[in-house]
Structure formats: structure tokens, C-alpha cells
Amino acid sequence: MCGRYTVLANETAIRTEYGLAHSIDSFQPSYNIAPGQDVLAIIHDGKERRAGYIRWGLIPSWAKDEKIGYKMINARSETVHEKPSFKNLLAQKRCLIIADSFYEWQKQGSRKQPKRIQLADRGLFAFAGLWDKWQTDDKVVFTCTILTKDANPFMKQIHDRMPIILPKQKEAEWISPTKQHPVQVKEFLAEVNIEDLTSYDVSDYVNKAKNNDENCIAPIA
Numbered sequence: 001m002c003g004r005y006t007v008l009a010n011e012t013a014i015r016t017e018y019g020l021a022h023s024i025d026s027f028q029p030s031y032n033i034a035p036g037q038d039v040l041a042i043i044h045d046g047k048e049r050r051a052g053y054i055r056w057g058l059i060p061s062w063a064k065d066e067k068i069g070y071k072m073i074n075a076r077s078e079t080v081h082e083k084p085s086f087k088n089l090l091a092q093k094r095c096l097i098i099a100d101s102f103y104e105w106q107k108q109g110s111r112k113q114p115k116r117i118q119l120a121d122r123g124l125f126a127f128a129g130l131w132d133k134w135q136t137d138d139k140v141v142f143t144c145t146i147l148t149k150d151a152n153p154f155m156k157q158i159h160d161r162m163p164i165i166l167p168k169q170k171e172a173e174w175i176s177p178t179k180q181h182p183v184q185v186k187e188f189l190a191e192v193n194i195e196d197l198t199s200y201d202v203s204d205y206v207n208k209a210k211n212n213d214e215n216c217i218a219p220i221a
Helices: 011-018 066-071 087-092 168-174 182-190
Strands: 004-007 030-033 038-044 049-056 074-076 094-099 101-108 111-119 125-136 139-150 161-163 197-201
Touching: 004 094, 011 049, 011 094, 038 125, 049 094, 074 161, 087 094, 087 125, 087 182, 094 139, 094 168, 125 168, 139 182, 168 182
Parallel strands: 049 139, 074 139
Antiparallel strands: 004 030, 004 101, 038 049, 038 094, 094 125, 101 111, 111 197, 125 139, 139 161
């Protein structure tokens, strides 16, 4: 799964990397992004790429209560095409969720050791995400979820699931505005190979979402 991550790059670097023509409103780097917070996502509106902040934790458009979002921070790619909450989103509501590392907790006896995980060969990357719009008479909320898959050999020693990190050459295809059949999208995700990863131990300081500074990523012996 994926329950915490970072975006430490500056706005200029992100706009350059992802070909964004416009500034990112309210841009803010973060050492400890948690569910329920607003996260940086990119879509293609049919003319150009657009970046903005949406809430992490998907609220389906048909949901009666927005609290359901806290249960839907991740979606399993293997079955996403079958689930009512996600099936229609696969067709045309795909997004890039920008990050440069994520945290996972490795079970070690009776405790869990937090680890910071990065790509070995590049800094910025994008999780494969889905988004939706939830609306009531007096409220509109845009939300998202991160797609996951079975852990690769590197991640299996840490956790049995992992977020899908899109290869650079697959990002444009993922957010293409062209409508696609959900099964085709599921097959696309199944073929994504995760690049080489590295990890190191960090302290329990990162466990608390309110902690958001460089101590979150400080290595420990």
C-alpha cells in the first residue's frame, strides 16, 4: 500500500519535468504527506496538462458521506476494473500524483520500522492515480486514490504491496484524455515495470502526520 510520501522538489523543477505551462496555485513542498491532505496531481484536459491540489482519499461521486474517502486512499490495480467505485474512473479520470519518495513500515518482530523509499535513478516520479468529483448542494470536493500492485522483489522484504510508479515514457499515455475501456487500463497497469528502488531507515518521528520537516527523512543507523 502507500500511506505516506514526500514532495521536496521546488515548483520550477516540477513544472519543467512535467511540461506545465502555468504556475501551481498554493504550491508547498512536504516531508510527510498523509491521507486526507491535499496532494499535487496532474491531469490532461484535452488541450494541455493542468496541475492542482486535490484531497487524498477518493470520494466516489455517488457517495452519501465524504468520510468514505479515508477508506479509499489506495486501489488494488488487479481488481480496480471490477469495483463500482473505480471502474468508470479508469475510462477517463486518470491522473499523475507527484512524489519523490514514499514511506513504508517493515515489520520487525513486535515493531514496525519506517523506511524511506526512492527511485535509484531519478528524483521526481508519478504514482498512477484516479480522481473524482464529489458534490452536494453547498460543497464540491475533488479527490484521488493511488493505485497499488503486488510488491516487486525489492519491496517484498518491506511490505507485500506497493504503489504503482509510472515509467517516464508511460506518463503521457496514463493521462491521455482519450476514453479507454477499463479492462484495457487494467492490462496497461499489469504491464508496468517498477524501476530500481533504494531505501533507508528513518525514525518513528514520521509516524505522526503533524510532523513535517527534515527530521522525517533523516537517516538513522
